[in-house]
C-alpha cells in the first residue's frame with residue numbers, strides 16, 4: 593500500500609486542474625494521497641463580483657474540484673496578481689509541506705508566462721528546500737527528506753516572451769483520465785467570462801482540451817501533460833513519478849534518471 597503524498601502548489605484556483613489533474617488522477621489510482629494548494633484565492637479572476645466575493649467563489653470551486661480526487665484543498669491567501677517571493681510566503685509553503693508530509697511537490701516552471709506563476713515557482717522551490725531544516729520557523733515538524741520537485745507545463749508551451757522552452761523530462765499519457773480532468777475543470781465555471789475578457793477565449797474548456805491534445809500530439813498519444821523534474825543540486829533525484837506511472841509514459845519518451 594502506497595502511503596506517499598503529492599502536494600501541488602500553484603498560483604490560482606484552476607491552474608492545477610489545467611496543468612496536471614490528469615496525472616494526479618493517475619497517481620490517485622496508484623494510491624497516492626493528493627493535496628492541492630493555491631497561493632492565491634484568485635480574487636482578480638472575476639467580472640460579476642468584487643475581489644473578496646470572487647475569492648470566496650473560487651475557493652469553493654477549487655475545493656469541489658479537489659473532491660473529485662478526494663484531495664484536501666488549501667489556500668495560502670496571497671493576493672491574486674501580487675504574488676511576491678518573500679519570507680512569509682516561503683514559510684507558509686514550508687509549513688504546508690510539513691503539515692501534509694509531502695513526498696512530491698509540483699509547481700509552475702520558473703520561466704512560466706504568468707508573473708504570479710513565476711513568483712510561485714520561486715517561493716515553492718525555496719520552501720521545499722527549507723522543509724527539512726529545524727531552524728525554519730513553523731509549528732509543524734520538519735519533514736525527513738526534501739520532497740522531490742517537479743514542474744508543470746506553461747499554457748501555450750512557451751516562456752513569458754512567447755519563446756520555445758526546453759523539452760520536458762517526460763510526458764504522461766492522460767487519455768484514460770481525461771474525462772475526470774474535464775469534470776474537475778468544469779467546477780471552475782467562473783473562469784469562462786474572465787477568459788473571454790482577458791484572452792478573447794470563447795470556449796475556455798474547449799481550449800484547455802486543445803492544449804492537452806497538442807501535448808498529446810508531441811508525445812504521440814491522444815491527450816498528455818508534460819513535466820520537468822528539478823534534478824539540480826538542491827534536490828533528491830529519484831524519478832518517483834516516472835517509475836510509478838511508467839506505463840503512461842509514451843514509448844517515444846525516455847525516463848530521465850531511470851537507468852533500468
Ligand SMILES: [Zn+2]
Pocket residue numbers: 603604607706709
Ligand atoms: Zn494561474
